[in-house]
Ligand SMILES: [Ca+2]
């Protein structure tokens with residue numbers, strides 16, 4: 613927008629008597645431009661359209677109706693507002709582009725916060741304990757699995773056993789086990805770490821994994837994630853038995869069983885709340901954000917009300933296997949996390965939809 617200062621003085625007639633000319637000289641109020649005269653209340657150079665006008669009909673100016681800090685960032689752009697015949701700015705801001713919902717990992721900043729975002733950046737972080745994206749470069753040697761949780765000292769896991777490799781399938785990266793009952797795992801002692809510190813005595817937690825399983829051990833099952841002291845079934849152990857039985861152990865006891873489809877890449881949430889009054893609500897499974905009904909396979913025993921997690925005596929945490937021995941499944945583990953709370957159904961649905969899009973933390 614540009615208006616001669618003399619015209620401005622006419623537009624705001626009655627308010628501006630002394631102004632500056634374009635060459636910077638002080639100008640007196642009696643040298644207004646053509647068509648306007650200070651103090652008469654008329655609406656400027658084109659004049660004659662009635663009193664009270666604040667702009668010149670047909671004139672335009674830049675406008676932006678969203679948060680000012682987003683203007684000019686990402687897709688966001690100002691528009692134009694026009695002056696109507698009565699000398700008033702019309703409310704519409706034509707052509708402006710204001711923030712929209714971010715579309716993840718497309719290189720475009722739709723919500724105008726300065727950057728594109730990946731789906732994984734939008735995951736719930738409330739009460740997050742550990743988070744492993746497992747997005748190592750395929751065909752490069754694995755040595756450790758990085759804990760990306762921003763809270764506490766990271767608990768990185770050591771890759772041992774030789775039978776697990778980094779892989780990428782359909783654009784999603786993860787760990788691949790070619791054989792059932794092999795020794796490959798990511799594992800670490802978690803005594804004195806945040807894992808023991810925050811899970812010892814826990815009554816609420818959520819295990820979140822993305823995986824696809826082709827086969828598993830037929831007798832004891834194959835461990836997907838396991839927290840334990842080496843022997844038995846572990847204190848917190850999610851296992852797979854073919855053809856499609858998932859079993860969850862709590863304090864070394866089979867506590868829940870389900871039969872969801874896991875042969876194709878899917879998001880699983882095991883949600884524990886031993887304070888839930890109804891036994892059926894104490895351990896729940898969600899597949900892709902939808903709760904799965906319980907099975908009696910293996911004759912599970914629901915934990916008693918208020919049971920706490922026992923983690924004494926040097927617990928070890930493992931992905932894709934028990935913490936010792938040979939209990940791998942055949943398939944892919946794309947992502948694994950633990951929260952120290954029972955996530956809500958809404959949080960689970962949100963994370964499931966995000967993780968189905970993307971389970972890696974690669975730069976968008
Ligand atoms: Ca985007």
Ligand SMILES: [Ca+2]
Pocket residue numbers: 714720721722723724725726727728729
């Ligand atoms: Ca953005």
Ligand SMILES: [Ca+2]
Pocket residue numbers: 745746747784785786946947971972973
């Ligand atoms: Ca991944």
